[in-house]
Each structure stands twice: as structure tokens, then as C-alpha cells.
Amino acid sequence: MRGKTFRIATWNIASNKNFDAIASRISDLDIDICAMQEVSFAPTTDLPAMFGHMDGSASEYDWHFMPALTPERLGGGKFEYYGLGLFSRIRLRRTAAFQLGPKDIGPPFNAESEPRILQIATANLGKPFLIANTHLAATDDWSMSAVRRLQAMNVADILRSSAEKEVLILCGDFNTAPASSDLAKLKEVLPHVYSSKMSTYVMEPVRPPIDFFFCSAPLELDISVHPSGGMSDHDIVVATLQGNDD
Numbered sequence: 263m264r265g266k267t268f269r270i271a272t273w274n275i276a277s278n279k280n281f282d283a284i285a286s287r288i289s290d291l292d293i294d295i296c297a298m299q300e301v302s303f304a305p306t307t308d309l310p311a312m313f314g315h316m317d318g319s320a321s322e323y324d325w326h327f328m329p330a331l332t333p334e335r336l337g338g339g340k341f342e343y344y345g346l347g348l349f350s351r352i353r354l355r356r357t358a359a360f361q362l363g364p365k366d367i368g369p370p371f372n373a374e375s376e377p378r379i380l381q382i383a384t385a386n387l388g389k390p391f392l393i394a395n396t397h398l399a400a401t402d403d404w405s406m407s408a409v410r411r412l413q414a415m416n417v418a419d420i421l422r423s424s425a426e427k428e429v430l431i432l433c434g435d436f437n438t439a440p441a442s443s444d445l446a447k448l449k450e451v452l453p454h455v456y457s458s459k460m461s462t463y464v465m466e467p468v469r470p471p472i473d474f475f476f477c478s479a480p481l482e483l484d485i486s487v488h489p490s491g492g493m494s495d496h497d498i499v500v501a502t503l504q505g506n507d508d
Contacts, residue, residue, distance in 0.1 A: 297433035
């Protein structure tokens with residue numbers, strides 16, 4: 263597989279349930295694995311669309327969903343689940359999820375008190391590597407967050423031993439800039455950060471990017487940002503890398 267180009271993306275889809283359109287957009291961008299945040303669906307109505315038959319090139323992809331919030335935690339009287347997803351046309355051999363906190367405090371009142379998770383899977387690009395996905399706490403005024411710092415530390419602790427031995431790419435919506443001190447512990451474990459120089463949150467075009475990648479090892483990655491076509495308030499951030507079987 264030497265010389266083959268692979269494309270890994272991170273995309274907060276903002277609870278958009280038009281899964282056919284989302285799949286088509288990812289396929290059009292020739293993305294191999296897309297790590298998604300804010301995936302929301304009601305099994306009785308949305309599961310057939312998410313896991314049913316897809317026409318065209320999008321039929322090559324598989325969904326791997328991990329809930330962070332269950333229907334009783336979401337509230338609002340809707341039987342919905344909410345969390346993270348990996349949409350991949352590369353076979354993922356193992357997947358798992360880990361709680362990051364904050365601890366169970368009842369229905370979430372704001373984005374900072376909302377429980378968050380880490381999703382992780384094993385893929386193969388000539389040789390095995392780990393891909394992880396997360397969505398850290400947000401604050402209304404973009405301020406520093408003790409909750410986010412704790413979540414980043416938990417991610418670092420979970421991934422530490424694997425990052426020492428394997429190539430690991432963490433994708434996510436971190437709700438803070440790459441240089442933020444909230445992510446300091448994470449950067450100790452995954453020291454290589456790859457991001458765009460432009461904003462990735464459509465509603466705040468002057469803000470630094472909040473959607474980007476951490477890596478355990480230096481990689482030759484080309485970062486590009488693509489509009490979501492009105493499907494989300496986040497752009498699609500893509501990391502393009504060369505396959506190598508060394």
C-alpha cells in the first residue's frame with residue numbers, strides 16, 4: 263500500500279439526521295475515515311437511514327456509533343441517543359468507548375456539564391494504527407474550562423500506553439484552540455498537533471480552529487478545510503497522508 267493516499271476527517275455534524283447527504287458528502291471528498299461528533303438519532307426513525315442500504319460509492323462505508331447520552335439523559339420526551347461516530351470504508355477491527363466525565367449529575371444543563379466520551383478503533387493502512395474520536399466540553403464565552411482540562415487529562419491517561427507503542431491519531435472537536443493550556447496534558451501524550459490556520463466553526467469565523475488532530479508520531483499530513491454545504495455549523499477538516507508499509 264506504499265504511496266497510496268489516505269484521507270481522515272473530523273466533522274461535527276451538529277445533530278444533522280440527513281445521513282444519506284452526510285454519507286454522500288464524505289464520499290465526494292474521498293474520505294476514508296470520518297470521525298463525527300454530535301451524532302444524534304432516534305432508532306425507530308433514523309436507524310434505517312443510518313444503517314440501511316446506501317446507493318453509489320457511499321455503500322462502501324460502515325457506521326460505528328457510540329452514545330454519550332441516552333434518551334433519559336437527553337430529556338425532551340424524545341427517544342434519541344447522542345454521541346460520536348466513525349464512518350469508515352476501511353475495516354475497523356476493534357472499537358471501544360470510555361467515559362470522560364463529568365460524573366452523572368442528572369440531565370445536563372449546559373454544554374460544560376454534559377458527559378463526554380472517547381471513541382477508539384483499530385484500522386489498517388498497510389499496518390495497524392489506532393484512530394480515536396472525542397468532543398470536549400464547551401463554554402458559552404470560549405473561556406478556559408476546568409471540566410475540559412479534566413476530560414483532556416482523562417483522554418491522555420487512557421491513550422498513554424497505546425501512544426507509546428503505536429501510531430495513534432486523535433480526531434475531535436476540542437472546543438478550544440490547539441495552543442490552549444486546557445489541552446496541555448493531552449499534548450504530553452500526543453505531542454504532534456495538526457490543524458488548519460483558519461476557523462473551523464462557521465458561526466465564529468475569527469476564532470482559531472477547534473476541530474483538528476493529535477498524533478503520537480510525526481506524520482506528513484496535509485490539512486484542508488471543506489465547507490459542509492449547510493449541513494452543519496462546523497466545516498469538515500481533512501488530514502491527507504501517504505500510506506507506507508515500513
